[in-house]
Amino acid sequence: MMISLKKLAVTALAATAMLASPAFAQKTIRLAHLNPDSPFDSHSGAMAAVFKSLVETGTNGSIKVQLFPNGQLGKDDEVIQQVRDGLVQSVISSAGGISAHYKMVGVFDMPFAFPNIGVVHKVMDLGSPFGQKFAADLSAKTGLKVLGLLDSGGFFAISNSKRPIQTAADLGGLRIRTMTLPTHEATVKSLGGQPTPLPWAEVYTALQTGVADGQMNPVPIIAFAKFDEVQKFLSITNHVITPYVWTMNQAFYDGLTAEERAVVDSAAAVAVDAGRGISRIIEASADKGLPKLGQRMQVNAIPEAELQKFAAVAQPAVRAVIEQQLGAEGIDMLDAMLANIEQVK
Incomplete structure (x- = not known):
């Protein structure tokens, strides 16, 4: 019987998780997202590439980041469940995927609520009063650590x-x-x-x-x-304009050293900025945008x-x-x- 590539990948991840022991466990962040891996073709591709570079260099290699773009590990909501279960450490998810686990994401869908992209950047952000309220509620209800919050690519x-x-x-x-x-x-x-x-x-x-x-x-x-x-x-x-929500398994995050958590947090913040920037560039570019x-x-x-x-x-x-x-x-x-x-x- 043929096993699908997605099922094979998830099975392999589960086996890795079970075989790891405290003495030999390697700190690896498996980061999944739906879009192309090229940092010049999608905002989540840019985010993943920047995050990987900053985390691996910032921790001097104590944390490795493996990227799984293009929905390699399954549908969006399925991968979020894998993160909740600890089989995958992190995922950058669409609102559609998040909604299966946290329906409150639907508040972003009030039509014509945001007047322009500048306001979106200020409100749809972990540093805003609303972003902090949203992330705290999501974490309380799902057990997931929120690493980033940004638009899904524009209006x-x-x-x-x-x-x-x-x-x-x-x-x-x-x-x-x-x-x-x-x-x-x-x-x-x-x-x-x-x-x-x-x-x-x-x-x-x-x-x-x-x-x-x-x-x-x-x-x-x-x-x-x-x-x-x-x-x-x-x-x-x-x-x-809908959000992309970047989450991490809370237990994995808590298991990092204070220094490693600081690197992960900083890298995620910079990666979100990169994702926003590449979205605006793609929107305007002659070969990839409008x-x-x-x-x-x-x-x-x-x-x-x-x-x-x-x-x-x-x-x-x-x-x-x-x-x-x-x-x-x-x-x-x-x-x-x-x-x-x-x-x-």
């Missing part, structure tokens, strides 16, 4: 194979792939679309075969995923007045889902985020 745009999105009515009937987030599904549904939740690994094929008419993602992700090969239209909606997508796709921006109509419909729908799914605690977290946005914008 979301909507691509599809049918027509340009000029008004909310243009979304009517379109099957739009979403992450498995009720808030994303509510956004699409409120605007007349048909939400089609699918794992990341299935998105390209779904767009290619017509299982989904379109999808929504930041421009850098649309570019490196080559969705321009299977989509005709790209509409710059900037309707939502200019590249414009070579194959018809790109259109939506006037602010029309976007306000989008927001008037979508915001109440998403707030209702947050209240239904997360209760008063969710509304409290959402309002803390909105208050932090108001403070810094």
Whole structure:
């Protein structure tokens, strides 16, 4: 019987974990993420490369970092579980993956909450009042150490194979792939679309075969995923911006020396800055960003007045889902985020 590469990799990691003894255990951080390993093609690739370099040099080799890009160890939520179980030490995860373990991540999905990327950088950060509240709550509920919090690559745009999105009515009937987030599904549904939740690994094929008419993602992700090969239209909606959450197994982190923890924390902070920077560069670059997508796709921006109509419909729908799914605690977290946005914008 053939064993899948993902199952084989996870089995090998489990065996390594069981065989390690205190006397001979090597401090190795197995760091997984969904995206390409090139630091110039994805923000998580940049983060992983910077983290590896800084940790290995900063600890003089007492900690080794092994990278597992491109979802090699399984789906996002599966790898998070591996980190919780101690089979993998760390993972940079999408909101969709995190939501299976910590549903409060859905508060980020309030449409049109963030006015610009500068405000995103200030609020979606472990150093912000909201970031500290969010990370503490996530850690309390999952047992995971939060190493970093940043955007998933920029504001979301909507691509599809049918027509340009000029008004909310243009979304009517379109099957739009979403992450498995009720808030994303509510956004699409409120605007007349048909939400089609699918794992990341299935998105390209779904767009290619017509299982989904379109999808929504930041421009850098649309570019490196080559969705321009299977989509005709790209509409710059900037309707939502979701986080990537970087976590580590708490027991592993606690088992490091104080000096090693300081290096890991510092390396993660610098790596997050690198991830943000490469996302902005990719967005603007002629060969990887919006200019590249414009070579194959018809790109259109939506006037602010029309976007306000989008927001008037979508915001109440998403707030209702947050209240239904997360209760008063969710509304409290959402309002803390909105208050932090108001403070810094």
